[in-house]
Amino acid sequence: MRVLVVEDDAGLGEVVVETLRKENFAVDLAKNGEDGRHLGSTEQYDAVVLDLGLPKVDGVTVLQSWRDEERTFPVLILTARDAWADKVAGFKAGADDYLTKPFRVQELVMRLRALIRRSSGQVAARIVCGPLSFDAQLGQFELDGLPLRLTAFEWRVLSALMLRKNTVVERRDLINRVYEYDADADSNSLEVIIGRLRRKIGSDMIQTVRGRGYQLGRVPG
Missing domain, CATH: 3.40.50.2300 (Response regulator)
Structure with missing residues (x-):
């Protein structure tokens, strides 16, 4: 955010x-x-x-x-x-x-x-996607009911995906929500963050939508 x-x-x-x-x-x-x-x-x-x-x-x-x-x-x-x-x-x-x-x-x-x-269109403070839950009012993540430890960059990416779960979030949109104005941001660093998140929450939780971006949750089809 x-x-x-x-x-x-x-x-x-x-x-x-x-x-x-x-x-x-x-x-x-x-x-x-x-x-x-x-x-x-x-x-x-x-x-x-x-x-x-x-x-x-x-x-x-x-x-x-x-x-x-x-x-x-x-x-x-x-x-x-x-x-x-x-x-x-x-x-x-x-x-x-x-x-x-x-x-x-x-x-x-x-x-x-x-x-x-x-x-972001979320009414409830607690957002759930499979084993992952996000208390959007407190800013806290849990995985299988246990607190999930994240770096600031991981938290920004995961919160952006969680607030738009089951929706494709464009790569550029994610980059814009992770880095500050004077930061040296690129898509490669975003890939690194996505990789770390997959290791923490499960590789199948974040889907890559080729040519567009990422989606939290399963992509139909």
Whole structure:
């Protein structure tokens, strides 16, 4: 899972980024509205955390611009503005959730997980595929009822596949959800991660769909 954080407070931005990375998310940070708008328009994200009071371009304008471009990723507004009018403006611009400062970082993590799960079409917090289960609200995997230990990269790939189980996930889509903006990403490194996952959860759990990508679960036919 990959998240964009648009926050001009350097200290707070680093705390949010560090927390999300500890929870295995790939995270990009933009420190002003102009950079945030550009990243949201050109990169692929599972969710965005957006401040309202940003330099260069304000958060509501940034959000409106994304929605005008039909960018559909869920957006959580994180701001010190708690007036009703500000909340209305945020939701009218296309926000999916609104959290005011000060806040608990773990609440932010839980809200983001819920937004990503629902935007992927999953209603229940617990997703099951054969012997594998994923608590999408806690971010925890189990195999045959036992905790599954994964690296951050393995977790990102497997969560992307699990949220779209029984559906082919394009190779480029997976790469975009695993690596951060300035990372040196390629399909070979993705193959390595897929290979490690197959050794951990079973070689028949992740199917290669030639010329397209990967699918968690059996491919019909």
